[in-house]
Amino acid sequence: MKTAPRGTSSGGPGGLRSFVARRLTLGLVQTAAVVLLVFALTEALPGDAAVALAGDQPDPARIASIREAMDLDRPAHERLADWAAGLPRGDFGTSLTSGRPVAEYIAGGFGPSLLLAALTLALLVPLGFGLGVLAARHEGRLIDRLVSSVTLAVYAVPEFALGVLLVSVFALKLAWLPPTAVGYGTDLIGHPAVLVLPVLVLLARPVCSLSRLVRAGMVDALASPYAAHARRYGVPGARVHYAHALPNALAPAAQQLARTIDWLLCGVIVVEALFVIPGLGTVLLNAVAERDVPVVQGLAVVFGVLTVVLNLAADVVAYRLTPRAGVAA
Amino acid sequence: MTAPRRLLLGLAVVAVPLLLALLGPLFAGEPGPRAASFTLGGGHWLGTDFVGRDVWQQVLHGGRTVVLTALAATALAYLVALPVGLVSAVTHARRLEELLMRPLDVLLAVPSLLLVLLVASVFTPGAAGLALLVALVNVPDAARIVRAAAAEAAARPAVEALRMQGESWWRVAVGYVGRSSLRTLAADAGIRLTGVLYLVSTAAFLGVGVAPDAADWAVMVDRNRTGLFVQPWAVVVPALLIVALTTGTNLLFDAALEKSPRRKGRRP
Numbered sequence: 277m278k279t280a281p282r283g284t285s286s287g288g289p290g291g292l293r294s295f296v297a298r299r300l301t302l303g304l305v306q307t308a309a310v311v312l313l314v315f316a317l318t319e320a321l322p323g324d325a326a327v328a329l330a331g332d333q334p335d336p337a338r339i340a341s342i343r344e345a346m347d348l349d350r351p352a353h354e355r356l357a358d359w360a361a362g363l364p365r366g367d368f369g370t371s372l373t374s375g376r377p378v379a380e381y382i383a384g385g386f387g388p389s390l391l392l393a394a395l396t397l398a399l400l401v402p403l404g405f406g407l408g409v410l411a412a413r414h415e416g417r418l419i420d421r422l423v424s425s426v427t428l429a430v431y432a433v434p435e436f437a438l439g440v441l442l443v444s445v446f447a448l449k450l451a452w453l454p455p456t457a458v459g460y461g462t463d464l465i466g467h468p469a470v471l472v473l474p475v476l477v478l479l480a481r482p483v484c485s486l487s488r489l490v491r492a493g494m495v496d497a498l499a500s501p502y503a504a505h506a507r508r509y510g511v512p513g514a515r516v517h518y519a520h521a522l523p524n525a526l527a528p529a530a531q532q533l534a535r536t537i538d539w540l541l542c543g544v545i546v547v548e549a550l551f552v553i554p555g556l557g558t559v560l561l562n563a564v565a566e567r568d569v570p571v572v573q574g575l576a577v578v579f580g581v582l583t584v585v586l587n588l589a590a591d592v593v594a595y596r597l598t599p600r601a602g603v604a605a
Numbered sequence: 606m607t608a609p610r611r612l613l614l615g616l617a618v619v620a621v622p623l624l625l626a627l628l629g630p631l632f633a634g635e636p637g638p639r640a641a642s643f644t645l646g647g648g649h650w651l652g653t654d655f656v657g658r659d660v661w662q663q664v665l666h667g668g669r670t671v672v673l674t675a676l677a678a679t680a681l682a683y684l685v686a687l688p689v690g691l692v693s694a695v696t697h698a699r700r701l702e703e704l705l706m707r708p709l710d711v712l713l714a715v716p717s718l719l720l721v722l723l724v725a726s727v728f729t730p731g732a733a734g735l736a737l738l739v740a741l742v743n744v745p746d747a748a749r750i751v752r753a754a755a756a757e758a759a760a761r762p763a764v765e766a767l768r769m770q771g772e773s774w775w776r777v778a779v780g781y782v783g784r785s786s787l788r789t790l791a792a793d794a795g796i797r798l799t800g801v802l803y804l805v806s807t808a809a810f811l812g813v814g815v816a817p818d819a820a821d822w823a824v825m826v827d828r829n830r831t832g833l834f835v836q837p838w839a840v841v842v843p844a845l846l847i848v849a850l851t852t853g854t855n856l857l858f859d860a861a862l863e864k865s866p867r868r869k870g871r872r873p
Contacts, residue, residue, distance in 0.1 A: 306714035313715065317727055432799045432855035436810045437847040440826055440833070440840050448837060455833070542718035546807060550830075561811065564726040572726045576719055584714045 295595050303588040310580035311363065314573050315356050342372055346570065359573075368574030373566050378574035381559050389544055389555035391465060396478040396540060401533075404483050408490025408525065413517065415495055424491070427484035435546045439477045443550075446473060456552045474551045478543045482536040489532050493525025527597040534590030537583055611860035619853025622846045626668025633665040643832035643839070651838045655828050656818060660839045666820035667843060671809065671850070674736045675802045679794065681740035682747050682801075687783075689744075690751025694759050695778045706752065709745035717742040717804055725813040735814025739804050743797060750793045754786035761785075788862075795858025802851050822847050 342348070346369075347355050359369065368378035411423040430438075447455035453472055465471075497503055498521050506516050545557035552558075556575060563571035639657040640649065651660035689709075693702040721738050724730065730738060758764070759782050767777045809815045809823035818828070822843035829839035 302710065306711050309711040310714060314723065317723060320727060428855060428859055429852045432803060432851040433848050434803050434807050434810070434823075434851060436807060436823070436826060437844040437851075440830065440844045441848065444833065444837055444841050448834060538716045541716045542807065545718060545722075546810065549811065560722065564722050565812075567726060569726060572723065576723050579719050580715055583716050587714070 292596065296592055299588055299591055299595075303584055306584045307581055310584065311360055311577060312356075314576045314580065315359060317569070317573065319352055345370055345372055345375075363577060368577070369570040371563075371571050372568045378571050381563075381571055382556065382574060382578060385554065385556040385559040387555075388553050389548070389557060392471075392474060392478060392544055392547065392553070392555065393540055395471065395475050396482070396543075397536075399475065399479060400482050400486065400536070403479065404486030405490055405529070407483065407487035409494065409517070409522065411487065411491040412494035412498065412521075415498075420491075423487065427488050430480050431484040431488070433480065435477050435481070435543050436550055438480055439473070439547065439550045442473050442477060456550075458552050470551075474547045474553065477547055477550070478540065481539055481543070486529060486532055486536070489528045490522075490525045493528055494521045497521035497524035523597075527594045530590050530593045530597065534587045537586045541579055541583065609860075611856060615853055615855075615857030615860050617853075618849050619857055622668060622850040622853070623672065625665065625846065626672040626850075629665035629667075630669055633662050636662060643829075643836040645836055645838075651842060652836045654825065654836075654839045655832060660825075660829075660836075660842065663820045663825055663839075664822070664842055664846070667822045667825055668846065668850075670732055670815070670819070670821050671802070671806055671823065671847070674732050674739070674814070675798065675805045677733075677736040678739040678743070678801050678805065679798050681736060682743035682797065683794070685740070685744045686747035686751050690748045691755050691778055691783060693748075694752045694755035695774075695782055706748070709748055712745045718807065721804070721808050721813055722811070725808075730814050732814055735805065735808055738814075739801055739808070742804065743801060747793065747797060751786070751790065754789040754793075755782050758782045758785035792858070792862045795854075795862060799851060799855045799858070802854060806847055806851075 347358070362368065366379050368382070370377050371381065407423055407427070411420045414420045443455050446453045454467075454470055494517075498516070503516055503520060506520055507513075511520075544555065545560060547553070548555045548557035549561055556578075560572065560575045562568075563575070637659060640653050640659075641657055643653060643655065644657075645652040649659045649661065651664065654660050654663060689705050693705040696702055720742055721735075724738055728734065764777060764781060767781060772780075805814075806823040809819075809821050810827050812824075812827070815821050815824050817824075825843040826840055826847070829836070833840050
């Protein structure tokens with residue numbers, strides 16, 4: 277990426293179109309693979325699936341009800357066809373433990389999870405870019421070394437460990453913030469104090485990786501001949517920084533934002549467990565603990581398809597920004 | 606900070622949890638009688654945990670599973686990724702390359718923790734099962750890195766020369782191409798180990814691959830959370846050890862591999 281920024285001309289619209297077509301095909305195959313993989317889970321159960329799922333309470337009535345609920349008497353390919361056909365209509369089957377439709381579980385947990393993810397993303401972009409630009413503009417000086425060391429250190433820390441330490445300090449020692457969201461139900465937006473620690477924990481890793489990428493991209497560009505040339509022409513420093521150097525960091529940052537989706541998903545599951553927030557992550561963990569396979573499958577499909585779509589979008593954006601970088605397709 | 610100083614810092618940070626994890630079980634001694642849960646003092650200098658066991662003794666025992674599972678998972682991931690990546694980089698048969706790499710692209714689509722939880726909802730994996738699962742999650746990305754690093758070396762004129770001299774496939778692929786990409790692979794191994802440590806400890810925190818009352822730092826954080834306000838040490842000490850372990854590993858590899866070309870924007 278040593279060329280002038282905004283080098284979209286070399287790919288041309290034809291290149292973009294064929295790239296998008298190839299990437300869409302891959303996306304479709306990935307979606308199909310996710311659906312197949314999730315379905316294959318019940319087939320992987322050793323022996324009789326209904327007996328295996330009944331687990332601790334293997335009484336005949338429960339086994340029969342599981343078999344009935346999951347249609348286990350019919351051949352696998354028919355069940356797969358039925359289940360897959362129901363997915364686009366939002367029909368994910370029914371829960372084994374409560375008999376309620378899985379879609380109801382998903383709808384119930386969607387609000388809090390979406391709120392957490394949206395808040396995190398909204399803060400992530402300005403914070404990540406801000407820190408990265410700050411470090412790059414003061415390259416080699418104290419502030420850069422400080423930002424670089426801290427982001428490198430925090431980058432690898434698992435959310436649950438960071439979370440309990442923050443709770444110990446801010447909820448226990450200082451008593452500034454509530455330790456969990458117990459007692460607030462799904463009305464989180466009405467109690468912003470509850471959201472501070474969860475969002476802080478969710479932000480930690482993505483902010484570090486994003487700011488490191490932005491810094492690296494900008495430092496790279498500022499050391500390049502075209503930036504030196506712009507300076508020689510008397511282009512003001514701010515213009516060199518923001519109009520010429522910053523765009524150089526955009527493509528890797530867009531890619532990283534897509535990877536962040538994966539982290540955010542893992543993070544949301546952990547953070548909801550840690551702060552007892554009734555979102556999709558809590559629903560998923562409860563279903564895993566109760567071996568409620570239809571609920572697990574429904575959530576897995578939703579999460580998996582979401583990841584596929586967001587990765588696709590990020591790859592197309594990254595390709596548009598640097599058509600010659602050869603984004604994986 | 607200069608590279609040697611950062612190396613020392615990384616070593617210092619990672620030394621405490623690593624030594625505790627590997628040597629701790631030797632010094633733990635016999636478990637004493639159980640006391641009341643979540644108490645402080647009374648001969649237990651870090652107090653007792655949720656079922657009244659001595660926290661210090663649990664800390665001594667609790668690091669080994671995390672460290673060994675992570676190391677095993679990283680090694681297993683490379684055991685698959687190395688041959689797949691090398692063969693697809695060196696081969697001239699485009700079909701073979703597609704056959705090896707395309708299925709991995711599809712696996713990349715599934716979020717890592719989701720895959721672990723999916724399997725945990727049907728099976729009850731032990732520590733070995735968790736290592737296998739985490740390795741599986743890491744294979745696609747590792748294979749892509751190996752292929753990219755090896756493809757660069759495989760395109761060099763030296764490879765043509767070796768081929769024309771009639772050197773065996775093994776000597777060309779492993780002796781030359783594999784050896785030339787070692788540095789990139791070492792950098793990737795560092796990043797991957799950090800990511801694997803993250804995933805293994807997070808899975809253990811969520812109860813995958815461990816017994817509910819296991820002596821494991823991540824499990825201790827989870828199970829002793831209910832007593833956080835009474836006896837914070839049972840949570841804070843294992844949490845700090847996990848933070849030191851992951852941060853130290855990351856700092857160490859970053860300083861050790863300073864000059865190597867770092868990958869950008871990949872999933873750790």
